[in-house]
Structures are given as structure tokens and as C-alpha cells.
Amino acid sequence: MTLVFSLFILAISFIFAGCSMYEFKDPTGAQLQIQYISPQDKEQKTVSQLKPSPQKITSQPQTKVSEIEIIPEFKVKPKSNDFAIVIGIEDYQGLPKSDFSSKDAKLVKDYLKAIGFQERNIEFIINEKATKSAIEKAIEAWLPNRVKNDSKVFIYYSGHGAPEPKTGDAYIVPYDGDPNYLEVTGYPLKRLYEKIGKLPAKEIVVVLDSCFSGAGGRSVIAKGARPLIIMTDMPAISQNIAVLSASQSSQISISSYEKGHGIFTYYFLKALKEGKKTIADIYEYIKPLVEDEAKQLNVQQSPAITPEPEKIKGKFILR
Numbered sequence: 258m259t260l261v262f263s264l265f266i267l268a269i270s271f272i273f274a275g276c277s278m279y280e281f282k283d284p285t286g287a288q289l290q291i292q293y294i295s296p297q298d299k300e301q302k303t304v305s306q307l308k309p310s311p312q313k314i315t316s317q318p319q320t321k322v323s324e325i326e327i328i329p330e331f332k333v334k335p336k337s338n339d340f341a342i343v344i345g346i347e348d349y350q351g352l353p354k355s356d357f358s359s360k361d362a363k364l365v366k367d368y369l370k371a372i373g374f375q376e377r378n379i380e381f382i383i384n385e386k387a388t389k390s391a392i393e394k395a396i397e398a399w400l401p402n403r404v405k406n407d408s409k410v411f412i413y414y415s416g417h418g419a420p421e422p423k424t425g426d427a428y429i430v431p432y433d434g435d436p437n438y439l440e441v442t443g444y445p446l447k448r449l450y451e452k453i454g455k456l457p458a459k460e461i462v463v464v465l466d467s468c469f470s471g472a473g474g475r476s477v478i479a480k481g482a483r484p485l486i487i488m489t490d491m492p493a494i495s496q497n498i499a500v501l502s503a504s505q506s507s508q509i510s511i512s513s514y515e516k517g518h519g520i521f522t523y524y525f526l527k528a529l530k531e532g533k534k535t536i537a538d539i540y541e542y543i544k545p546l547v548e549d550e551a552k553q554l555n556v557q558q559s560p561a562i563t564p565e566p567e568k569i570k571g572k573f574i575l576r
Contacts, residue, residue, distance in 0.1 A: 323516055325526045328367050331576055336373035339409045342395050343369070345383045346416035350433050356512040358415040359383045361466060361522040365413050368526055372576040374411070378403070387416070389431040392444050397452050410453065410461040411575070415519060418467035419443060427469035427506075447492045454495035460573050462536055463500045466519045468510040491563055499536045499573045501525075502561040503547075511556050520550045521560060529575065536573040537566040 345362020347355050366381050380395045396412075404410060417430040421439050428434075428443030435442045446469075453461050494500065503510035503521035512519045524543040533539045540562045551558035 323518065323523070325518070325523060325530060326364065328371050329530050331371050331373075333371075333373040333576055335375060336409070337375060337378075338405050338407055339374055339411070340378045340380075340400060340403055341366075341369050341374050341411040341413070342380045342400065343382070344387050344392060344395075344414045344416065344429075346387045346430075346432050348384050348432075349417065349430075350385070351435070352417060352430070355416045355467075356514075357518050358466070360517070361415045361519050362413065364518075364526060365415075365464075365522065368529055369411065372529070385432050387432045389433060389442060389444060392429065392431055396444075396449060400453070400456060404456045404458045406457050406459065408456075408458045410456065410458045411464070412449075412453070412462070413464045413466075415466040415522060418465075418469035420469050421445075429467070450492055450494045450498065450500075454498060458497060461495075461498045462573050462575065463498065464502075464525065465500070466503045466510060466522045466525075468504045468508060469506065494563065499569055500563045501536055501540055502563075504558045505561050508558050509556060511551060511554060511558060513550065513554070520547055520554075520558070524550075534574050534576050535569075535571065536562065536575070537569050537571075539575075540566055 343362050343366045345359040345365075347357065347359040349355070362381070362383050366379055369379060370376060380399050382391055382395060400410065414429055417434075419428050419430050419434075419436045419439055420426070421428060421443075427446045428439045429446065429449070430436065430439075430443055433442065434444075439445075449463070453463070491500075491506075503519065510519065510521055513523065516523050521543070524546045525539060527546075528539040528542045531542075533542050540560060544560050548559050
């Protein structure tokens, strides 16, 4: 009792002395702390807790959005019987990158949906998923199991192409492809045209943002081989097929870092956005634009179309 009373008197004396924390020991050696918070301290602490702490504001770099990346709203009906395969390979298993190819493929898919293609009717394959077996399955199994007589088919490929040095035949290079062993690891364009030529589709459009000369750009070649000046002629294709390519057979297809896209795909989508509807109209629109853009990058690149534009006027309508 005497100890408790002594502690009380001691605490009172410290309070009047302006102290707020007291520490002392009783005769048994036990340590005791007493904290006093004055009304003024309590009020000040409460205000401090209510006052918001200043937050650090960091500025985020502004990413420039290309005009074609704003997807237009086309007034079209859903195309329930139309089908598309979209392939984009930017990162390869053992080859240099094909700049912006996967980004371009994603944007092409968005445009296809905007012009009426249904999500379930688009086979979308990019980067490590675009193996040789996956490409074969999409073209030779997925499509034939779905296409009907009134179907329209759209096939887009962005990535490396390669020539077979012995024959000059053009190959799509899958994610796991090897230009040194194209016959077993690549997918030949001849085979593509042969397989889709057997489909009962009304119209088939093939768009290739690639090149097959081996001279650079979106093209690779077997080690020790030289770029091909003359390649084999375009294989015969069915009358219901139109092919729009990024460049002529001996040229390369390039990308623009300023635009963040392959220049061919950029102007292809820009043509769609500005109201071009047929493959022939798109070709005539983009040809001078791609040529001029390529010249600014010190490259010769001129899009190609098969059959000739005059023969397919009014046909192969995309929207």
C-alpha cells in the first residue's frame, strides 16, 4: 500500500514537471513505466493522424498511339460463316525477332472482328504457339472442318519467310523453324495454296507481311547461302483465291519503328479504316504509300497482288 501511494505521488510530481514518460524500479527490482499524454499532446496527435500524408506523384511516360490502333466501328452484319486464321511470330525459338509481327497480328484480329468476323471463327496463333504443327493443324484441319460453300476465308501471316536455296521455293518459317532444314521445319507456300484451294469457300484472301528472298527484313536464309535474286514463279492458285503480299519476290519487307508496325500491315489496315473494301482497291491504295515509306528507310519494297487487280475488280470484298 505504501509502495503504491509513493508511486502515485511520484507520478503527480513528474506531471507537473512537464514530463510524459517515467521509468523507475520498486524495491524488488521490477521495472515500471508510466506514460502521460497531456490534453494538448492528445489533440495535436489526433490532428496529425487526420491530416493526409503527402503522396509522391510520379509521371508516367506517354505512349504514342498510332492512328490505326483506334479501331473503327464499321456498321456491318455479323459474318457467322466466315473464317480467319491470323498468325504472327515476333519472337522465334532460335532466330532474330521479326519486329512488331505479334502486335500486327493482334491488330489484324481486332479489325477482322470489327468487320464482322466472329471471335469463335478466328484461329489466332502467335509467337511460341505458332509451331509448324499448330500452323498445319489450323490450315489443314481447323479450316476444312468449318468452311461452307458460302464462306469467305481470310488468312494473315506476319513473320519470317525463307527461300529454299536449292529450289527457290518460298517457306513460312514457324516459331520452331530452322532455315537450314526448311523441308522438314518450314511450311511451304505451295502447300498452303494447294490446301486452301481444295476448300469449298466462296472467296479466300491471303495477306502476307513477310518476304522470301533471304535478303533481310522479315526474311531469313540458311547459313552460308546467299539471298536469292530469282525465285520460283508464283505457284498456280485456285480462281477463288487472291494473294496480297508485302513485297516483290526479290525484295524485303520491313517495319517502321516510328509507326510501331510493319509498314505493309500499317497501310493495309489504314486502307480498311478509310473505307477501302476490296483487295484490289486496297492494293491500289497502299502500293504508292508503302513504296514511299520504304524509300525513306532506304529500302525498295513494293506490294504484290495475284491475280492482277484488273481481273478481280469488285471481287474479294472484305467489308
